Amino acid sequence: MTLTAAPTDFDELVGSLAIEGRAFVDGAYVAAASGETFECINPSTGRAVARIAACDAEDVDRAVRGARAAFEAGIWSRSAPKQRKRVLTRLAALIEEHAEELALLETLDMGKPISDSRKVDVPLAAECIAYYGEAVDKVYDEVAPTDPSAVVMVLREPLGVVGAVVPWNFPLLMASWKIGPALAAGNSVVLKPAEQSPLTAIRLAALAAEAGVPDGVVQVLPGFGETAGQAIGRHPDVDMVAFTGSTEVGKLFLRYAGESNMKRTALECGGKSPHLILEDCGDLDAAAEAAAWGVFYNQGEVCNAGSRLLVHASRKDEFLERVVRVAEGIRPGNPLDPATQMGPIVDRTQLERVLGYVAAGEEEGARLALGGSRVLEETGGYFVEPTIFDSVSNEMRIAREEIFGPVLSAIAFTDEAEAIRIANDTVYGLAAAVWTDDVSKAHRAARAIRAGVVWVNCFDHGDISAPFGGFKQSGFGRDKSIHALEKYTDVKTVWIALR
Numbered sequence: 001m002t003l004t005a006a007p008t009d010f011d012e013l014v015g016s017l018a019i020e021g022r023a024f025v026d027g028a029y030v031a032a033a034s035g036e037t038f039e040c041i042n043p044s045t046g047r048a049v050a051r052i053a054a055c056d057a058e059d060v061d062r063a064v065r066g067a068r069a070a071f072e073a074g075i076w077s078r079s080a081p082k083q084r085k086r087v088l089t090r091l092a093a094l095i096e097e098h099a100e101e102l103a104l105l106e107t108l109d110m111g112k113p114i115s116d117s118r119k120v121d122v123p124l125a126a127e128c129i130a131y132y133g134e135a136v137d138k139v140y141d142e143v144a145p146t147d148p149s150a151v152v153m154v155l156r157e158p159l160g161v162v163g164a165v166v167p168w169n170f171p172l173l174m175a176s177w178k179i180g181p182a183l184a185a186g187n188s189v190v191l192k193p194a195e196q197s198p199l200t201a202i203r204l205a206a207l208a209a210e211a212g213v214p215d216g217v218v219q220v221l222p223g224f225g226e227t228a229g230q231a232i233g234r235h236p237d238v239d240m241v242a243f244t245g246s247t248e249v250g251k252l253f254l255r256y257a258g259e260s261n262m263k264r265t266a267l268e269c270g271g272k273s274p275h276l277i278l279e280d281c282g283d284l285d286a287a288a289e290a291a292a293w294g295v296f297y298n299q300g301e302v303c304n305a306g307s308r309l310l311v312h313a314s315r316k317d318e319f320l321e322r323v324v325r326v327a328e329g330i331r332p333g334n335p336l337d338p339a340t341q342m343g344p345i346v347d348r349t350q351l352e353r354v355l356g357y358v359a360a361g362e363e364e365g366a367r368l369a370l371g372g373s374r375v376l377e378e379t380g381g382y383f384v385e386p387t388i389f390d391s392v393s394n395e396m397r398i399a400r401e402e403i404f405g406p407v408l409s410a411i412a413f414t415d416e417a418e419a420i421r422i423a424n425d426t427v428y429g430l431a432a433a434v435w436t437d438d439v440s441k442a443h444r445a446a447r448a449i450r451a452g453v454v455w456v457n458c459f460d461h462g463d464i465s466a467p468f469g470g471f472k473q474s475g476f477g478r479d480k481s482i483h484a485l486e487k488y489t490d491v492k493t494v495w496i497a498l499r
């Protein structure tokens with residue numbers, strides 16, 4: 001079924017999807033060992049759409065044992081790269097075949113507009129899986145340039161069991177960023193989706209099995225962070241955790257690793273990305289469009305959201321006027337309506353957090369230039385309108401802490417050096433953008449800003465071939481590109497003495 005308008009009968013739509021809420025372990029859907037479940041809430045109505053298995057440590061242990069057994073058996077880990085390529089290519093094709101179903105699940109689950117689920121999340125997930133499938137039979141091991149009395153091979157080997165713990169803002173895509181390279185490298189994966197958004201990961205497990213991923217190689221365990229997430233982080237037989245989520249929880253995974261088996265840890269965490277508009281920026285309209293969508297896209301629930309808008313003081317008023325005009329055109333609405341550009345906030349907790357930051361901004365003396373309120377309350381959904389604060393100083397909480405909602409903080413600066421200083425005055429370093437017509441200033445800023453990605457005269461552009469990830473407390477380890485493949489392998493030196 002393809003929706004061409006907002007559904008008139010919501011229950012019928014939910015019924016037609018036959019939503020699966022159980023865990024996927026060793027090739028089959030199973031209830032949590034405890035039998036416990038929790039409700040999956042649709043954030044645009046506040047109503048439940050499914051019950052989800054609440055997996056905990058016992059389920060993690062079982063899934064890790066199955067994943068380890070599959071790894072040791074070599075059915076995937078020692079299969080020919082071209083075999084893994086065939087399977088991953090088939091999985092990418094299955095994601096495309098099931099695109100509408102996956103898009104509906106994603107939108108029902110976490111509230112992003114169906115047009116984004118269709119145009120962004122699902123196709124990029126398929127592209128990611130295909131990319132790593134295609135890559136895996138094109139990377140070579142090395143021979144070290146030693147003395148000719150030996151042949152020294154530098155081999156890349158899979159790690160073993162990879163725990164993947166992902167957030168709710170791009171559920172299918174974040175799962176694919178982990179699963180794609182981890183599987184391509186030959187690992188087994190135990191994936192825990194966020195409790196707010198488990199549906200597409202649960203569905204993905206069956207598609208992986210259908211594509212030919214052997215039993216035990218992809219295990220999916222829905223559940224809560226403190227239970228299932230922590231159990232993965234502390235499990236002595238998990239070799240690596242690939243985590244995407246908040247900086248606070250990322251630090252917990254470092255502790256779990258230190259207190260258990262010193263498992264490798266790759267962290268993709270939060271951000272407070274600066275979006276710099278230098279005095280000579282020639283195309284203020286394009287910059288304003290990018291500044292608005294850079295923070296309001298996906299309801300502002302984007303790790304690299306350009307939530308700090310740094311504008312040269314001489315141009316701030318005319319620029320902010322333009323940003324407000326763009327933002328006024330972005331109205332929250334039913335995310336199942338293909339015309340909607342902004343959906344609800346993911347859940348009540350996050351809604352309250354966002355509104356709490358709006359109140360904090362006002363208390364600290366920032367000027368509310370647009371929005372600031374919950375809207376469409378009669379729907380039962382958690383909608384917040386695009387919100388812009390002017391006269392923000394970089395010391396205020398709304399400039400320092402990740403809000404993860406549709407709130408933009410505008411800060412004025414007087415010269416390039418001050419702009420760079422403010423941009424870098426943050427514990428985060430995920431992304432940044434600079435708008436200027438001067439190529440020298442662009443280069444200088446791109447080098448001076450401490451962030452994993454710096455965009456020049458654009459925002460949030462990306463490609464599967466370009467690495468993504470942070471500096472500082474935005475984490476370490478990169479997703480996407482061939483660099484991500486490396487992190488799911490270990491280097492082994494094999495030294496053969498020649499006689």
Ligand code: NAD
Pocket residue numbers: 165166167168169170174192193194195223224225226227228229230233244245246247249250252268269270271302303304402404430469470474475
């Ligand atoms: P979160 O840190 O609360 O949760 C992320 C995952 O960790 C979830 O699966 C959750 O269940 C689990 N978790 C929570 N508490 C845990 C605990 N005590 N022990 C073990 N696991 C636990 O983050 P979120 O609210 O789901 O997502 C938003 C965050 O993700 C933001 O900070 C955002 O910036 C970040 N993010 C980063 C990137 C990136 O690539 N850098 C991409 C998307 C989102």
